[in-house]
Amino acid sequence: MIEEDAEKLKSEILDRVARYYRLVEEPKRHAQFVPGRDRVNYAGRVFDEREMVNLVEASLEFWLTHGRWARDFEERLAEFLGLRYALLVNSGSSANLLAFMTLTSPLLGNRRIERGDEVIAVAAAFPTTVAPIVQYGAVPVFLDVTLDTANVDVSRLETAVSPRTKAVFLAHTLGNPFNLPVVKSFCERHGLWLIEDNCDALGSRFEGRLTGTWGDIGTSSFYPPHHMTTGEGGAVYTNDPLLRKIALSMRDWGRECWCDSGVDNTCGCRFTKQFGSLPLGYDHKYVYSHLGYNLKATDLQASIGCAQIEKLPDFTERRKANYARLEAGLGDVAGIRIARAEHGADPSWFGFLMTVEPYAGFTRNELAEHLERNKIQTRNLFAGNILRHPCFETLKEGMDYRVAGGLENTDALMNNALWIGLYPGMDNARIDHMIATIRAFAQH
Ligand SMILES: Cc1ncc(COP(=O)(O)O)c(C=O)c1O
Numbered sequence: 001m002i003e004e005d006a007e008k009l010k011s012e013i014l015d016r017v018a019r020y021y022r023l024v025e026e027p028k029r030h031a032q033f034v035p036g037r038d039r040v041n042y043a044g045r046v047f048d049e050r051e052m053v054n055l056v057e058a059s060l061e062f063w064l065t066h067g068r069w070a071r072d073f074e075e076r077l078a079e080f081l082g083l084r085y086a087l088l089v090n091s092g093s094s095a096n097l098l099a100f101m102t103l104t105s106p107l108l109g110n111r112r113i114e115r116g117d118e119v120i121a122v123a124a125a126f127p128t129t130v131a132p133i134v135q136y137g138a139v140p141v142f143l144d145v146t147l148d149t150a151n152v153d154v155s156r157l158e159t160a161v162s163p164r165t166k167a168v169f170l171a172h173t174l175g176n177p178f179n180l181p182v183v184k185s186f187c188e189r190h191g192l193w194l195i196e197d198n199c200d201a202l203g204s205r206f207e208g209r210l211t212g213t214w215g216d217i218g219t220s221s222f223y224p225p226h227h228m229t230t231g232e233g234g235a236v237y238t239n240d241p242l243l244r245k246i247a248l249s250m251r252d253w254g255r256e257c258w259c260d261s262g263v264d265n266t267c268g269c270r271f272t273k274q275f276g277s278l279p280l281g282y283d284h285k286y287v288y289s290h291l292g293y294n295l296k297a298t299d300l301q302a303s304i305g306c307a308q309i310e311k312l313p314d315f316t317e318r319r320k321a322n323y324a325r326l327e328a329g330l331g332d333v334a335g336i337r338i339a340r341a342e343h344g345a346d347p348s349w350f351g352f353l354m355t356v357e358p359y360a361g362f363t364r365n366e367l368a369e370h371l372e373r374n375k376i377q378t379r380n381l382f383a384g385n386i387l388r389h390p391c392f393e394t395l396k397e398g399m400d401y402r403v404a405g406g407l408e409n410t411d412a413l414m415n416n417a418l419w420i421g422l423y424p425g426m427d428n429a430r431i432d433h434m435i436a437t438i439r440a441f442a443q444h
Helices: 002-030 049-061 068-081 092-102 106-111 127-136 154-160 180-190 241-251 299-330 364-373 408-416 428-443
Strands: 085-089 118-122 139-143 165-171 193-197 217-221 234-238 336-338 352-356 417-420
Touching (some): 002 049, 049 068, 068 234, 068 299, 085 092, 085 241, 092 127, 092 217, 092 234, 092 241, 106 241, 118 154, 127 165, 139 154, 165 180, 364 417, 364 428, 408 417
Parallel strands (some): 118 139, 118 165
Antiparallel strands (some): 352 417
16 A cells, blocks of 8 residues: 555656656757857756656665666666676766776786886876876876877877887767777787777767777766766776676775675675685675775666666767758868868767967967857867876876877867867757857958
């Protein structure tokens, strides 16, 4: 009887949540855009009643930590990617940390990354793609990018290799895939791990295959501006059972045991095994094979993800269409270079990157100020050149990091590039307003 009442009450609550969405949120989606009055954000959450209903349902279940929603979301994400394993974590930065630290595990024998080993990276980066390398005491080796793609200049890869190189760790800049076939075969030739920071690129492809699935490990961010959201959140994915086992251990405190939270003795030998020099039969639940973290996310976050992931194919198409409209409207503007995809790449763009050419007659900051004055939100290309930030001031070149060749294009992007939004919530009226505002500015 209580169960029946509870079910009825729950369905009434969920019904009301959906009604609330339709009353409060839906009209916002369809409000007419007034240029000059309304802001054009660079990104935003795109959701409907299903996200809100899932979230309230998960709240009523009150499991709070990693549970059935998280497992369901992990399965769906792995299925979307066509991979065997996906692990939910609490941010894209945590995903990068976990992916990198996974490759430092002693379980990987002489392929593990040790302190002092080198990892090929770019300086035109988001900070937390580089941070885990430095924090661990490995040495990032920075390569320049190309101006057209804002991705690693693959013609320089060989110049970065040394006997201590163990891995390549790169992001697909603003959703634009770096040259995966070339980077992958470079890694294979030199026996290097490849981590793809796919935080800005979920749904992008190269030669038909999804980014994030080419390397040994891929990472995602589900922070609201990204290709789908769980609020805060991220994921690590792989096809390799050993990497998955290590990542799971490191995500969950470093433990040896793999029982879900609230479940005991999945292995069936909780009190009978020998580990290290612990007493025989020391509780498997409290045996630590790694010095790990707790990077888990909650069922509340995952419940939103379960609704969002169903929208991902549509989001991807809308991002591509918005890029195409912006490119058609701005491709001929003198003095502005638009980021483009490599041959074979099919980006689900995160943003529309423009670099102001030296001959333009205006600067990037002047263009940014003009756009912001006209209520069009702009963003720089993240850190620009991470080496020029205060966080690198105390680090020593040649010891804590290396630069292979110059970083002229990285600096050019730092000085002259900015990006505007093209997220799925952007309608044609907003896109056309951005085009008209940029054209008018560039032509006067
Ligand atoms: C390329 C890249 N990597 C990692 C991250 C970090 O993700 P999060 O904000 O979820 O920590 C971001 C964030 O925007 C990013 O753009």
